[in-house]
Amino acid sequence: MKTNLCTAELTRTSALRGLGIATVVLALTGTGAVQAKEADDCEVGIYQLPDGSHIDVGASDDDRLRWRRNDGTTGALTRSEDGVWTSTFGWTERADGNQVTFDCRKDTITFAGVDGQRIALDVTDVVFDGAGVQLAGRLVMPEGDARVPIAVLVHGSEHSSALDSYSLQRQLPAEGIGVFVYDKRGTGASTGTYTQNYLLLANDAIAAVHEARRLAGDRAGKIGYQAGSQGGWVAPLAAKIEPVDFLIVGFGLAVSPLDEDRQAIEQDLTSRGYGPEVVAKAMEVADATAAIIVNGFRDGYDQLAKVRARYGDEPWFEHVRGNISFYLLDTPEATAREEGPAILSGVPAHYNPMPVLRNLDTPQLWILAENDSEAPSDETQRRLRGLAAQGKPITVAVFPDTDHGIYEYETTGEGKRVFTRNPDGYLAMMLDYIHNGYLDDRRYGTSTISTP
Template sequence: MLTTLLAALLASAAPATDCHVGSYRLSDGSALDIGHSDENTLRWRRIDGSTGKLKRGAGDSWTSTFGWTDRPDGKDVQFTDCAKGKITFDGKQGERIPFTVQETTFAGEGGTRLVGRLILPPGKGKVPVVVLVHGSEKDSARTFDAMQREFPIEGVGAFVYDKRGTGASDGQYTQDFSVLANDAVAAVAEARRLAGARAGRVGYRGGSQGGWVAPLAATRTKVDFVIVGYGLAISPLEEDREAVAFQMTLKGYDQSVIDKAWELSDAVGLILSSGLTDGFDQLDAAKAKYGKEPWYKDVRGDFSYLVLPMSNAEIREKGKAYMWHTPWHYDAMPVLEKLQTPQLWELGGDDIDAPSGETLRRLASLQAKGLPITTALFPHTEHGITEYELGKDGERVSTRYAAGYMQLAIDFAKGTLHPPYGNSAMVFPQQTPAK
């Protein structure tokens, strides 16, 4: 990878691992990406979904563990000449792929200074460009989003930027979808400017919370496609209700118990959506009614589990740190109903954070109206479209990304699909609009 990218990584992440980060072409023609992970570790990824965490051993040798588990997977990495991009992975030698990298700053809504990066595949021809709209995380996307390199590995450019209030970008962190959508509009303009004559199809890929932001941005600027990863067509408050219901169902509870659990979720939602001014009486009443029920301990949701253990005083005090202008009642459907841009929605069948059931039903209703929406449901996958296993404590541990997940996004950006994609169940747009 070019020195411009290396310089950026050196400026924004742990110095122990900077020169290792990049995409590599191995001697058998396959590709490997090495990216940042937890402190003092790296993560390797392949387009087929396989992945592992790398821990440093002697010299510049690293050993891998399977997925996100602690089990050795028998693979190792040796950076034979890190500065020159030389690597050996699982016995195969490789070299860093020489992407074209451009660093930039641009103005988001209100003139806020945002920091971004365009990475293009080698060559001079036109390529699709994906603008990466990240989710609710506060980490630097420029440091941690591996898709900025995974797309270029397969001939698709990627523009990544630190969301306002994160990484090297200015401004305050926010979950205001409208503000973030305007920032994404500015990002598309900057990506097109930097790519110049090489820009072919240009579109968004939004993950998680970015699944609300990217379609909204697409109604405010011209793009050729929108890719949503494990996003939702329901509101943030409905997300918590759906998560409560899905998780309780997995634990064997029936609808009568879910209805009671929803009283707790609704009270928590009222507290948060009112800016910590309302809903406390409702929460007190629901806790008094159900606090000793055997199922009470299993109420989780997307955010309810964080609030339920707190006293009202703790909620009022600690809740101040989470007032990020989240549009709790945001209705995605009016946006999606008028969006004529082709969309791909990649969803996890077992996603307990953003359950896909109601979102799939709503997207199906839009498909029936002739809107250009493609859905792909990956079975037995978690938020992030990762497959998982259950630990002894019953908690999920991810093992890999689903086969076909990344390739589907790449092909959609290129405008040509070649199903099947792993075990995903795909539904395509109707050929003609429904009358």
């Protein structure tokens, strides 16, 4: 939803029907540019079924919608000419047999033959001051006057609009937790230039906490961050600068961005059966790509060319992907020189998060994917458990057979992963931690939990 950025407070009403408002869906094109597509999304909202369970419906790509249940199951919805939406399983594009209809006048859904009613939420859209920019935000609260905890959602590295795409802005309020969500600078309806400067983004997150408290007033209980991926570097830094009551990090890292790339390269090769000798050679590739990144994509290409000449014909070389090295291996030098600085705009490549984590007393829940192909979690698990053993209030939960985003997956014949769902227990874990400050003794799906 494009807004007048000079307007301080746009709307405050539960009549927005659980965020069923006009939005702009943003999708990354192949070149990294952002395309805006208007979506008729009166269907967007969260619904309660007769058994008390919830189904969230949010905007997706290509004029589709996506439904999610609290147990982690999900599917994409495509509308037919007769107004019936058919569903596919996860992100597989296989039909799952579910058909869905909506009656926007009555705020109802019929999901697989079961009727549900939209849950009304108290919604406030706002524009607030970040660190030198104006940020478009939204406070979503459960209806009523009760004091509730509030989670401020901190982005990953995505360019898309959080206001349009984050389902937690409905899923958490439907479970008694307020949410403040905002478009990071340079995305969606926020001003400024897109950046991955963690300190700048941390200051924006702190401004979001202030705005959430202001808008919630007497209803604000404890307040903290829920952060995903790159937000795992940003949110702890923000919490160290200005304390909050809790911190949840999903699929984040306790290593530097360059170490993330190195660990991803190592995983690329060890998962295919290559041993230490080959991994050592691959680290020369990582060293070469790191030199280019650290030099702002201006220098270092000769070193990469020498490594490619030395190892390019060996069978393992084609499997070196990493988190950013693949781009430099696949992209002509002239193009990388031009595009690279924008792709990694502001990234502190050598940033070491450990000094912040060693000195952070905020209660933390880290939820990690055991088989994360983008952000390998083994070293992060080791470091976090080490901090917990030293008395830091860190709980670590690891879901097996999941990838980045805490997604379960199928592997195709070509070896590619296709996401199917979040694991059962993933959302429940966050709900319990925000409400209670700890995880209870029950098992959260298949996760393994280490408590301080």
